[in-house]
Amino acid sequence: MLFKKPESKVEVINDINRDLVTLYRCVKHHLPALVDQFRWMLVARDEFDRFMATPAETLTDIQRAARFYYLLRSSFGAKWAGATFGTAASAPPRLNLLRIEEDLSAAHLRLARVLIENRPYADILRRFDRSTTLFYLDPPYWGCEADYGRGLFTREDFTLLAGQLATLKGRFVLSLNDTPGVREVFRAFRIEAVTTRYSISAGRKAGEAPAKEVLITNFEPASKAA
Ligand SMILES: C[S@@+](CC[C@H](N)C(=O)[O-])C[C@H]1O[C@@H](n2cnc3c(N)ncnc32)[C@H](O)[C@@H]1O
Numbered sequence: 325m326l327f328k329k330p331e332s333k334v335e336v337i338n339d340i341n342r343d344l345v346t347l348y349r350c351v352k353h354h355l356p357a358l359v360d361q362f363r364w365m366l367v368a369r370d371e372f373d374r375f376m377a378t379p380a381e382t383l384t385d386i387q388r389a390a391r392f393y394y395l396l397r398s399s400f401g402a403k404w405a406g407a408t409f410g411t412a413a414s415a416p417p418r419l420n421l422l423r424i425e426e427d428l429s430a431a432h433l434r435l436a437r438v439l440i441e442n443r444p445y446a447d448i449l450r451r452f453d454r455s456t457t458l459f460y461l462d463p464p465y466w467g468c469e470a471d472y473g474r475g476l477f478t479r480e481d482f483t484l485l486a487g488q489l490a491t492l493k494g495r496f497v498l499s500l501n502d503t504p505g506v507r508e509v510f511r512a513f514r515i516e517a518v519t520t521r522y523s524i525s526a527g528r529k530a531g532e533a534p535a536k537e538v539l540i541t542n543f544e545p546a547s548k549a550a
Contacts, residue, residue, distance in 0.1 A: 325460050327434055338441040338448045340476050343380055343392040345442040350389035351428055352435040361390035362424045367417045372398055372409040393428075394419065449488055457494030461485075465501040482509045489513070495543045502536040510540045 326337050339345055350358045365371060375391045383391060397419035400410035410418065420427075441448060449459065463485070464470075464477050486509050489496055500506045502517055519534040 325462065326438065327431065331434075331437070334439075335437065336439045336441055336448070336452055337435075338443055338445070340442065340444055341472060342442060343388060345440055346385050347389040347392050348435060348440045350386050351431045352438070352440065354386055354389075355428060355432045357386050358389055359425045359428060361386060362394075362421055365394065365421060367398055367419050367421060369409045369411075376407065445485070446488060449492065453492055453494050455493045457492075459492070459494060459496040461496060461498040463498075463500070466503045466506045467501070482506070486510050486512070489542065492542065496541065498540040500538055500540065502538045506538060506540075510538075514541045514544065515539075516541070 326335065337348065372395065375395050378391065380388050380391065395407055398409060398417060399407035443451075445461065445463070452459075463481070464472055466479075466482065469477050469479055469481070482505070485498075489498070489510075490512060498510070498513075500510075507515060516539045518537050518539055520537050521534050
């Protein structure tokens with residue numbers, strides 16, 4: 325979302341995942357050194373397995389960022405917990421090592437004035453809440469709470485989050501999957517059903533229904549209000 329939206333005067337991006345945040349920080353502050361890490365790499369299952377077997381704690385921040393980017397871009401559906409090497413008989417690998425510098429340079433420019441945080445969501449909501457703040461929240465889906473690591477986000481967090489969102493001075497947009505549980509927990513807010521296509525299902529078969537999501541807000545979006 326951040327990489328698609330126009331810049332705002334003050335921007336903060338947060339995630340509890342230390343690998344992801346290290347990647348953002350290295351793209352922002354150490355781009356040439358990070359790009360250099362990919363110079364002698366191959367997109368291959370052996371390389372993928374070697375990275376998977378390397379504990380992140382044994383690496384420098386720049387090595388850690390390169391490992392995470394490699395694994396994320398070459399795993400099936402960019403799934404982090406239990407990632408597997410993704411291949412397709414009908415398309416080239418998603419990770420194009422010849423375009424790394426180009427891809428990461430765009431992110432480097434975009435992140436130049438963005439504050440990067442590595443905190444639990446509740447801290448960020450507390451710390452940055454102002455009447456002028458707009459929070460965009462993209463938590464794990466209902467039913468997929470453990471997809472990004474066990475214990476980081478649980479079913480109970482949806483209820484805690486709803487309680488905290490109700491106290492905000494600022495505005496928020498929360499995207500989730502459209503399930504009865506989500507509609508029940510966030511019933512105090514405005515809920516709009518939308519359809520989307522996940523990149524993982526880019527090759528969606530004819531007749532397969534697009535994914536149903538909800539956008540939950542505490543305000544009426546301008547285009548709807550007009
Ligand atoms: C659906 S993903 C969204 C990722 C990001 N918006 C993106 O598009 O790359 C959910 C994210 O929530 C993060 N997360 C899980 N529990 C969290 C928590 N308690 N506080 C902050 N972030 C959390 C995960 O690490 C994961 O990256």
